[in-house]
Amino acid sequence: MSQETTHIVSYKTQIFVLLALLVLTAISVAITRIEMGPFNTAAALLIASIKASIVLAWFMHLKFESRFFTVMVAAVFILFLLVILVTFFDYSYR
Template identity: 45%
Template structure:
């Protein structure tokens, strides 16, 4: 496509992100050994969300694409959040 801009991300950035993802994975695994009660799932989800945002923005180039794609992804995240929130209406009130 003529109008598309090509964004070349330096390898160094990829390596930093990879290191970050590995560190966060190790953190997740470590946290499973510690009893944090109800916060266990919350923290695990936060870490997973941070990892996903790295993958989406850097590896999948969302950071450099048309804003429409970012909005679409945000819409999907909101939808998924609503689905999880409604599911929790069951789990938190049993």
């Protein structure tokens, strides 16, 4: 297609992204030491989602693609969020 362009992410950005992922991994381990009941799972899922979003945005170049793809990926995220909410709706009231 005519609008196809190659975007090269700088090493500096790549390293920042890697560091962000490592920090978030450390946080997701550390947070398990705090007793928050069912919110421990929610926190783990939230951190994992942030990490996935970072990977999608920079490593998988979603940030540099057309807005259409971002909307599609966001729709998928919302769908899975709803699926997870409905599943945990059962567990919360058991």
